[in-house]
Amino acid sequence: AQTVTQSQPEMSVQEAETVTLSCTYDTSESDYYLFWYKQPPSRQMILVIRQEAYKQQNATENRFSVNFQKAAKSFSLKISDSQLGDAAMYFCAYRSYGSSGSRLTFGEGTQLTVNP
Amino acid sequence: DTGVSQDPRHKITKRGQNVTFRCDPISEHNRLYWYRQTLGQGPEFLTYFQNEAQLEKSRLLSDRFSAERPKGSFSTLEIQRTEQGDSAMYLCASSMGLASAYEQYFGPGTRLTVT
Numbered sequence: 001a002q003t004v005t006q007s008q009p010e011m012s013v014q015e016a017e018t019v020t021l022s023c024t025y026d027t028s029e030s031d032y033y034l035f036w037y038k039q040p041p042s043r044q045m046i047l048v049i050r051q052e053a054y055k056q057q058n059a060t061e062n063r064f065s066v067n068f069q070k071a072a073k074s075f076s077l078k079i080s081d082s083q084l085g086d087a088a089m090y091f092c093a094y095r096s097y098g099s100s101g102s103r104l105t106f107g108e109g110t111q112l113t114v115n116p
Numbered sequence: 117d118t119g120v121s122q123d124p125r126h127k128i129t130k131r132g133q134n135v136t137f138r139c140d141p142i143s144e145h146n147r148l149y150w151y152r153q154t155l156g157q158g159p160e161f162l163t164y165f166q167n168e169a170q171l172e173k174s175r176l177l178s179d180r181f182s183a184e185r186p187k188g189s190f191s192t193l194e195i196q197r198t199e200q201g202d203s204a205m206y207l208c209a210s211s212m213g214l215a216s217a218y219e220q221y222f223g224p225g226t227r228l229t230v231t
Contacts, residue, residue, distance in 0.1 A: 004158075037222075044119075044120075044222045044223060044224045044225065045159075045207070046222070047219050047220075050219070091158050091159070093158075102147070102164050102172060103161035103164065103172065103174075104149075104151075104159070104161065104220060105161070106158030106159050106160070107158050108156075108157060108158050109156070109158050
């Protein structure tokens with residue numbers, strides 16, 4: 001079974017600064033997907049960024065980028081130019097590849113605070 | 117709004133009562149998922165449907181839990197003889213197609229409190 005670990009329960013960053021959230025995972029599979037989801041207070045979870053394991057290039061979405069280290073089974077999220085609206089709980093998630101892969105396996109989450 | 121909707125948003129019930137939650141996925145999505153999220157934790161997978169077929173169930177889904185998606189559209193999750201340990205946020209998500217890459221879109225959740 002796959003496991004996902006987020007070792008930072010809480011992080012804080014100053015507005016306009018950069019912050020990195022950590023995630024490690026354990027799997028015996030060679031093909032899979034990794035995701036970062038954002039869950040604002042009392043609001044629904046939304047996808048921030050996705051990485052396919054077979055791609056060597058790190059995914060980027062505007063101010064959000066990942067550092068994917070497949071051998072180390074590490075998948076960190078970097079948020080540049082942090083904004084107040086980035087404050088939320090962030091979850092790292094794993095999903096197997098192929099039609100048999102359906103469930104998302106989530107980490108425990110990192111609560112991000114953005115200070116003005 | 118054409119996103120995933122869930123009803124009710126909050127439910128308070130007494131231990132031993134039965135509760136039923138409803139999820140309406142995005143209309144063209146053929147996959148529907150249920151997750152449970154306890155306070156301070158990440159969501160945990162419960163079950164998923166492809167159209168009306170329930171294809172996978174987690175060991176977390178005890179025999180007190182049952183989920184249906186009768187016409188491949190909306191889904192219901194029923195918990196019988198609720199226990200205090202069932203208190204959690206129940207999240208529904210939907211996705212399109214068969215490929216794992218397709219994004220799961222989440223609803224706002226139903227928060228269950230068992231007293």
